[in-house]
Amino acid sequence: MTVSLVQKLARSLRAALAALVVLGLNAACSAQSCALCYTQAAGGGHRLIQGLRTGILVLIVPPMFMSVGITLLAYKKRNRTSGDPRFTKTDNDW
Numbered sequence: 001m002t003v004s005l006v007q008k009l010a011r012s013l014r015a016a017l018a019a020l021v022v023l024g025l026n027a028a029c030s031a032q033s034c035a036l037c038y039t040q041a042a043g044g045g046h047r048l049i050q051g052l053r054t055g056i057l058v059l060i061v062p063p064m065f066m067s068v069g070i071t072l073l074a075y076k077k078r079n080r081t082s083g084d085p086r087f088t089k090t091d092n093d094w
Contacts, residue, residue: 041049
């Protein structure tokens, strides 16, 4: 039996929502700072705190997108070396 596209999307959405809830409610995720960093940031003022937040995003977002891209590329090309004749010829061969 084939699963419809709507059911696949609903399943993916539920998995993503569950992952967000688990990561968002995890107390250890928000407790990852040392006392020295906290006091330096708190005493630095609004501009320093905003700069730290921007810096954190700049350092996290590009590697995350690169990891997702490499994972998607590997997933799309997962059957190229299987030896099965159904998977040896692709339209977008590189």
